[in-house]
Amino acid sequence: MKGAKGFGYIYQRPGSPFLWASYPYRGRQIRESTKATTRQGALAFLKARLLEIDSGTYVGRQAEGTTVRDVLADLRRDYEIHKRASFRTITGHIAALNAEIGDERCVNVTLPLLNRLVQEWQAAKRADATSNRLLGTLRHALRLGCDAKKVRHVPKFPHLRENNARQGFCEWATFHVVLAHLPDDGLRDFVEWAARTAMCCGEIRKLTWQGYDRETGVVRLPGKDAKTGKPRRIVLAGPLIALMARRIEARKTHPECALIFHRHGKPVRDFRKAWANACTAAGVTGLRFHDLRRTALRNMVRAGVTQTVAMAISGHRTDTVFRRYDITSDDDLRAAMEKTTTYLDTLPTTPTVAPLRRSA
Secondary structure: OOOOOOOOEEEEOOOOOOEEEEEEEOOEEEEEEEEEOOHHHHHHHHHHHHHHHHHOOOOOHHHHHOEHHHHHHHHHHHHHHOOOOOHHHHHHHHHHHHHHHOOOEHHHOOHHHHHHHHHHHHHOOOOHHHHHHHHHHHHHHHHHHHHOOOOOOOOOOOOOOOOOOOOOOOOHHHHHHHHHOOOOHHHHHHHHHHHHHOOOHHHHHOOEHHHEEOOOOEEEEOHHHOOOOOOEEEEOOOHHHHHHHHHHHHHHHOOOOOEOOEEOOEEOOOOHHHHHHHHHHOOOOOOOOOHHHHHHHHHHHHOOOOHHHHHHHHOOOOHHHHHHHOOOOHHHHHHHHHHHHHHHHOOOOOOOOOOOOOOO
């Protein structure tokens, strides 16, 4: 039952119900069960292995024992090494996946298994957006495992349709009412900065005096602290100059604090309760802090700022995501219809071309 020398062969191993394959790999002779009892099945297995070696996709027998928990641990390590800003989020995803399929071998992670997993999540009333995030984390882990030759291949992943794009924004007059009801100056400056620059909450928390150039009036956010990993800068103008002056005065009270935005010398932590109380006092319902980012972008576009410049300020990297934030209000639609009506009113209502008469 042997094949050509140097190209591998199949043989019967004593005590085994399956035929075995032997093939060369990197100067070593690898012996592996084909899990087949017929010569035809064993030869097909050997041929597939030799093709993997020739194409560079062979990852060795150790891949058979690699579990989802193993590749997720490698993913966590990768996030730690590169100090990714989303490390905290990915840690939660890893814990959830380990609880679900952590002990499953990666070779068994197929599209049918993933579809069954999604059905279980849907039965448990898990949001489709959450399911997509978990699937994305698992796919990322398998790809890293594939690069490390621990996983043979990455299967096709299902993707659920999401209809959770938020549509809220805050009118500028309403924002000032909410701002007045916030409990302290530190939080008020923090919120106003967000409403004028469209910067994320986590990014504002990381702004330090080291990134502030007083001569040029520029505040820089290092790439390591940015959501996208790319550095950004905000040039102070108008009310932002007065806002920064207030922060400079606050620094005199707490010189030991390296953060530009703080509350009594302490980092700005969770302020959801203070935000909710301010919204209630202002008679506003359903307003989220993240709506200020959407509001800022909308105001930039309405003010005539080009999309390229607005994206540079906000940190958006793709047009698709940016357009989700550029929300059109009822006033915008009303103004558009009024402009259309004004234009139509200038058009003549009497036709200038006489219709052709039909011959008798």
